[in-house]
Amino acid sequence: MKVLCFESARNISSDLMVRLEELARPRGIQQSPFWFQTLEQTCTMPDDQIFHLCTVDDDRVPRAYLPLCRPARPRFFKGARELHALSSPYTTEFRPLLPRNSTVTAPLLASLKRYCGSFDLIGFEALVEDDPAYGVTVAALKAAGFLVLDYKGFENWYEPIKQPDFHQYWARRPGRLRNTYTRKSRALERQGNLRIDIFPDCKDLERLLDDYETVYAQSWKEAEPYPEFTPALVRRSAIAGCLRMGVLYLDDKPLAADLWLVSAGRATIFKLAYDDDAKKLSPGTVLTAAMMRYVLEQDQVVEVDFGRGPDTYKKDWLSHLRHRRGLIAFNRTPIGLTAAALHMGKARLKKLLKPNA
Known part of the structure; x- marks a missing residue:
């Protein structure tokens, strides 16, 4: 397995782009490379840094894909060096293309510092709790040594058909x-x-x-x-x-x-x-x-959903309510641990830092 990093979607070769589209298709449009390319071109600031990380096999077939953004201004903790999944106020769901196979996911996470530089935390939003990728993402981050906080995100009305x-x-x-x-x-x-x-x-x-x-x-x-x-x-x-x-x-x-x-x-x-x-x-x-x-x-x-937000009129159209989830994965740097203490509380952080916790 090999990890590739592209600092713009424009740098991804056409053949790899096609294969990434095929990999993303069962998960929906908001996991497709063209979606992330649209976000990159229209929803990022000039000083933001973009990283498209992709794990490929010996035949350059993609097995995992994770687009990230290093924002010029931190969102979770002042002074922190942050990475975020490439998303925006328009993102209604994010289903990371991280397979359960640790031989695929582990090299990608291990390459973060190499390609993205030093960082204190990684943020994900709009995760789909009942999607297998959610549990895979949490487990992979913990296995990589991050302290992981999950939280309830925005409300999403939907209707199974x-x-x-x-x-x-x-x-x-x-x-x-x-x-x-x-x-x-x-x-x-x-x-x-x-x-x-x-x-x-x-x-x-x-x-x-x-x-x-x-x-x-x-x-x-x-x-x-x-x-x-x-x-x-x-x-x-x-x-x-x-x-x-x-x-x-x-x-x-x-x-x-x-x-x-x-x-x-x-x-x-x-x-x-x-x-x-x-x-x-x-x-x-x-x-x-x-x-x-x-x-x-x-x-x-087989399903209709109403995107982001709790607007009361939505329940007239769709009968079920769920929450998208968010994750913050704290690196064990001084600023990362300080941010973790702020978001988790000192008692919970001490428990997580204990051996075998």
């Missing part, structure tokens, strides 16, 4: 949601010509993207922290076949827009917005129902 039938799904929704949809869709039809375009059935991606940004600018939402991210993601995920983008029009004026991502049998409601002036017509509700019908009937997904 046993039968991809929209009528069955819709019958399980609260009566107020179904009644709102019926009343508002009729009201919209009375107002004028109601139309919903959904990519990929609607091929005019650039027009849909322009209309999405028009709606977003007229919505209640704050400006994007990284405005270049969404256009780049839309174009790349469309090429990868993962994009589902819908726009609702009334007399050709866009009133609501949804951006969903579909991969590995799952659909993530990634972004949605509606024109604030049309709030009384509930165009967002009408559009989201159409998008839900599409991913159930066309994509036959």
Whole structure:
């Protein structure tokens, strides 16, 4: 086994990129190299350092992949030298490509100092607790000598789909949601010509993207922290076949827009917005129902989730709640141990530092 390190996704050869995409495909779009390349190009600061670590066998077949960022400004502890899994406020799940095989994972972790320099801690967020990679990551970090703290991250509403039938799904929704949809869709039809375009059935991606940004600018939402991210993601995920983008029009004026991502049998409601002036017509509700019908009937997904956040309206659409997890792995440096004492508490740290703990 050999560990390769690339300081930019642009430096990864095309053949290795293709193989990494194949390795990531069963875990979903947010583990794919093009996702991390998009984050690198649109969500990092000029002084941040990027490392794409990859373990390959003698035939250059990738066995493990871990993209990392050394931020110019520490996030967890002032003065610390930190590494983080390459993520952003847009990351809704992170499933590290670290196999259980210690002969693959151990060399990758052992190479961190060689390629990334000295550091005091490593941070992971948006980990999926019931994914095998979560336990593998914790065990591998502990085996490498790190002190590991896991914590509860953001809330994530989701719905397991046993039968991809929209009528069955819709019958399980609260009566107020179904009644709102019926009343508002009729009201919209009375107002004028109601139309919903959904990519990929609607091929005019650039027009849909322009209309999405028009709606977003007229919505209640704050400006994007990284405005270049969404256009780049839309174009790349469309090429990868993962994009589902819908726009609702009334007399050709866009009133609501949804951006969903579909991969590995799952659909993530990634972004949605509606024109604030049309709030009384509930165009967002009408559009989201159409998008839900599409991913159930066309994509036959087995799960739908609502991304990041505890917003109360989400439980009308999806019935289950879980938390994404986070990890901080502290190195046994003076600053690393000081940071561990702050985050864990001195008593817990002493226990972990005891032999055989």
